[in-house]
């Protein structure tokens with residue numbers, strides 16, 4: 001018969017019970033870490049898709065702007081039929097608080113069939129705040145309901161520019177004005193005017209003042225600058241959808257991975273382009289660390 005002292009290590013009989021305790025502890029720790037990660041990522045994702053970030057970027061224009069110095073434009077881009085609060089009251093309150101001189105809706109207001117009534121309701125409320133200008137995005141044309149949308153917006157007083165220009169005059173009879181150039185998305189009719197043909201309609205008088213171009217996509221800075229625009233306002237890229245602190249341009253846009261110039265101010269010569277990161281979502285892909293974006297640009301003259 002063996003004595004206890006025959007065992008080389010008297011802890012050996014207990015090792016079978018100690019291991020499961022360690023395992024259970026490790027499992028508990030893993031569960032806690034996983035839960036914290038899920039909560040953190042979930043919290044950031046909810047915030048990234050619901051809390052609107054308002055910005056007031058100043059765009060310096062290389063011309064005197066006279067009465068229009070300090071003119072402000074709220075850029076409402078890429079709504080994609082999304083609502084912020086009941087009937088978008090959160091978005092409307094933020095725009096109203098910003099007191100813009102003009103609201104530019106730069107495309108992708110809708111992205112599916114049957115969405116026109118909601119878009120028109122939003123536009124009606126925007127019109128109570130400031131004059132509203134609208135240009136098409138790629139998704140309006142994709143719905144095939146674009147003509148009905150454009151007409152419905154015109155009927156309530158929105159200025160829908162389809163490769164057209166419009167002038168906003170200062171009070172009084174000085175004739176001082178700024179010129180808005182509205183470019184249709186290339187997804188539109190094949191026989192539409194080219195941007196060069198649209199810009200060719202600008203008079204010398206127009207070119208002496210501010211020329212403000214509204215276009216949906218974010219990659220026309222180098223094409224449009226030589227045509228004589230001072231400022232371009234656009235959206236389309238949704239800020240690259242997923243943004244990480246070490247990747248300033250985001251991960252994905254409809255043009256592919258790691259797109260460039262997806263949000264913020266870019267310049268080429270004397271032309272500035274401000275890219276909104278948009279408000280809604282494309283193809284239902286949630287944003288991450290890239291909140292819905294409401295830029296209210298302030299135009300300052302030389």
Ligand SMILES: [Fe+2]
Pocket residue numbers: 078080107108137139236237238278282
């Ligand atoms: Fe979009």
